[in-house]
Amino acid sequence: MKDSIFTVHRQRALTDSVMELQLRGDCSAITCPGQFVNLRLEGLYLRRPISVCNLDGELLTLVYKIVGKGTVQLSQMQPGQTLPVLTGLGNGYDTALAGERPLLIGGGVGVPPLYLLARTLRAEGKTVQVILGFNTASECFYAEEFQALGCELRITTVDGSAGTKGFVTAALPEAYSHVYTCGPEPMLRAVYKSIQTGGSFSFEKRMGCGFGACMGCSCKTVTGGYKRICKEGPVLQKEEILWED
């Protein structure tokens, strides 16, 4: 974990409500795909956790959805502005579990962390299959980016306006070696029930600190213990997940 100052490099809208933000700073604490950073925004008390979408030297890409006060403020930041960022947070995706034909499943704003994962897996020579699920065609983003990595891409939309009509589970391929997924909890539950292999699931929860101190984001696991989504998570393995109703 590292606390340092980042500078806004550039920012653009990917859809009506999804933004791509590039920050420049010390990314040395980020060790694997699926980790997140925690942004301190002027005038807001708690930091805002956002998953790492891509990393190139000092350039950190975050893709986020505008949902509340913090993300509205973030979307208005201009190139050159600075903000304190805690980097290298969380236990991300382990690419050693991938096998030869990993399947990546992302839903909506759960898509971003899969990008750095796909890039890493492609660099390791894997055949990477990707399913990206959205509500409707106008909400789709990053399809070209995944294709440019050489991934086998399938899009699903709930209303059928792009790709296969239905949820991500409507587009499962016949063969895959391991599943990596991130998205809204109902989607994660559906993926959990549908897949035939092991899986790495990334969860989202309201956090206090983001580094394991406050116990704000704990969840129970099948072993009877607990994990902190910010510290031992956000990625949990399929066999340890205990769904709470």
Add this chain to the structure above:
Amino acid sequence: MGRLSVALCGIELDNPVIPASGTFGYGWEFAELYDINILGSFSFKGTTREPRFGNPTPRIADCTAGMLNAVGLQNPGVDRVIDTELPKLAKCFQKPVMANVSGFSLEDYAYTCARLDKEPQVGWLEVNVSCPNVHGGGMSFGTDPAAAAGVVRAVKAVTTKPVIIKLTPNVTDIVAVAKACEQAGADGVSLINTLLGMRIDLKTRKPILANTMGGFSGPAVFPVALRMVWQVSHAVEIPVVGMGGVSSAEDVLEMLMAGATAVEVGAANLVDPFACRNIIQSLPETMDRYGIERIRDIISENRR
């Protein structure tokens, strides 16, 4: 004794800065960030007789100049704390630690404190009386002077270590509770615990916290906390540990001027994991600015 040192219930601290319970775990995880021996001490995660998972999530809500938490005393239970957490802490912290204890009955408090009394690392027992009394209709021990005094007597009977009672601000008269604790034999009081609050999500029209209500802390509560520290420290003779929204060296000095002997830092640790280190490092220059030679000199000035 150094320029920053203070004495709390007979134990000398290198400086008055103590991370508050629930914001610093059992310490050892923060030792990866910096040498935590620079701290005066720290108060470890509220510990109960049995392990507790705590409340359902969401447990956290952001607020203007503060936050709400309804963690619900998640902890591994006193046996695991003694077997696992304290040995890990011993490797990275060589000073007396403040053991924060919670309970839901007098028996709980006595059991947990008796176990921790045997631990040489424990310098003080900080007893949180904000929890509901399961045998008393669920009302918090700390809201009734007689019930709080009962906890003090139950704990004092099982330990020779200094007992500091952590008081809730959610009362009509915190001075009455503090006086009752002093008369029952408490060695000190710490205040304030969090203020009861809530937030509602405009989109769902429901409370943000799964527990509906939670404890409010952060810079917004500082003036309320300072006022209560002032009132209590003018009414009792025992040491007062001040806390509530402390985020800077200036806040520490203000708390000491209000009568606190030492100061706990809570929510600030969750926004900035280096908050306590930064406060300690900036204390000398801040003292210079206000003409303070030794920090302990300002504590008693305003106490009766």
